[in-house]
Amino acid sequence: MNYRFLFSSSPQQKVFCYSYPCWMTTRLLFGCGANANVSASDGNTPLHHLAKNIPTTNVLKMVNLLNNADAHLDYINNKEQTPLRSMPLLHIKIIEHLKKNTDVIRLKCCCAKLIRQQIFSYENIFSTVLVGFIQKH
Secondary structure, three states, X not given: OOEEEEEOOOOOOEEEEEOOOOHHHHHHHHHOOOOOOOOOOOOOOHHHHXXXXXXXXXXXXXXXXXXXXXXXXXXXXXXXXXXXXXXXOOOHHHHHHHHHHHOOOOHHHHHHHHHHHOOOOOOXXXXXXXXXXXXXX
């Protein structure tokens, strides 16, 4: 697992992408403003990558770091999968840990899901940032 940090055109926005084998370095990078919700071209967030590539010994620490950095456990990728749904069923302990954290869903996430489910035409009404947020749910 290799974490990469990408920097957007805006120097203030450090973007966290993919996974890093050392949870202490990951914690430091989040402290420096890394974004836990960035998505790659396939729509996968760092939680999606972590869920698919579980062989690290500090997975629960990494999941907690991502959760504490406000990573959304309910973001969907291009295959309409949340990190929990993309995880192999063998990892029951990690799945249970993620489910516990998923139970505390933010109100704005619930609203975004409702807007998507109701198929409202919102693209021309909301800001680009808000449209992106809704599409990730």
